[in-house]
Amino acid sequence: MLPRREFLRVTGLVGGGLLLGTWLDFGTNGVLEAAEARNGAVEFTPNAFIRIAPDGVITTMAKNPEVGQGIKTMLPMLIAEELDVDWESIRIEQAMSDPTKYGSQVAGG
Numbered sequence: 001m002l003p004r005r006e007f008l009r010v011t012g013l014v015g016g017g018l019l020l021g022t023w024l025d026f027g028t029n030g031v032l033e034a035a036e037a038r039n040g041a042v043e044f045t046p047n048a049f050i051r052i053a054p055d056g057v058i059t060t061m062a063k064n065p066e067v068g069q070g071i072k073t074m075l076p077m078l079i080a081e082e083l084d085v086d087w088e089s090i091r092i093e094q095a096m097s098d099p100t101k102y103g104s105q106v107a108g109g
Contacts, residue, residue: 057089058090065094076091
């Protein structure tokens with residue numbers, strides 16, 4: 001029988017692995033896919049929602065429209081906090097309508 005602590009450790013590792021596996025989008029773009037920038041440097045695009053330019057500017061895509069819930073303030077704040085970068089280096093753009101890339105893009109519950 002598996003001890004409780006070992007069970008919690010293993011399920012935590014497996015859950016974390018599944019979370020990373022679904023978040024990093026290995027299938028279509030690849031984790032390390034790079035697009036050539038104008039100056040020949042590479043832009044890092046880990047998934048459909050975040051782009052990191054060679055000059056350090058981070059662009060995040062907001063898939064849902066802003067209708068008063070503060071999503072276009074909250075997302076840059078979270079990304080700046082998690083990546084430990086300055087707030088001014090974060091840009092947010094409204095994602096183009098693409099259900100296959102961004103999923104459902106509606107406002108409301």
